[in-house]
Amino acid sequence: MEKPNYRPFAPLIPDEMIQRAERLGAALLADGMIGMGIPFEGCMDAQISPVHDSMRIVGTAYTVSTASGDNLPIHLAIYSGKEGYVLIIDGKGHADHPYLGELMTSATKAVGLKGIVLDGLVRDKQALIELGLPVFAKGFMPRGPIKKEPGEINTAISCGGVTVHPGDLIVGDADGVVVVPRDRIEAVIEASEKKLDYEEKRKITIAEYEKKRKQGMDPGELAPQWVKDKSTEFGL
Ligand SMILES: O=C([O-])CC(=O)C(=O)O
Ligand SMILES: [Mg+2]
Known part of the structure; x- marks a missing residue:
């Protein structure tokens, strides 16, 4: 059987840049991308919003690609997750099953990942609010996820209409999520x-x-x- 396309982690964005991005937030970073030729100023689709308005996320992209409500690749990515990264999941906008909930979010928090941005649905909303780990998704559904294919890890993906490469800067807050391409971070900040x-x-x-x-x-x-x-x- 062919080995799944699992790539190594991109280096973490230096702390100094992360701190400057934390002070700015999503809207100012989107403004900073005006005129730079970055499609849609790096803004993900408006449906991708925080599970709670108080959730804020700033970190380095760690990408996963999956489809059709299959959360196996997300499990595999979480258990090999590293501190400081944000899990960005291309769930292809699947709307018939959620991809994750309380247990997977607690595991994400336990390994030191900074949060989750998902082009798809989640469940266990109340527990996610109580856990406090920032989770950004398109909505909620109580149904159980599927576990099937390995998907891809740390490849270029599309999430909420934006291309995300491993190592890009991810900033999310009550306004939504922006992606700053790695080689433009300094200029955008x-x-x-x-x-x-x-x-x-x-x-x-x-x-x-x-x-x-x-x-x-x-x-x-x-x-x-x-x-x-x-x-x-x-x-x-
Ligand atoms: O059961 C699952 O795979 C998803 C879920 O609800 C959880 O992570 O708590
Ligand atoms: Mg659950």
């Missing part, structure tokens, strides 16, 4: 940090405007420069 500076300044301007207005003072202008430029362009 730098662009996202610039956007964060802009947003922090903008929040101060908005708060000052509100305070002055409430105190009966002239609050000045609220529209940012780019809106004023657009207004001029349209003769407003």
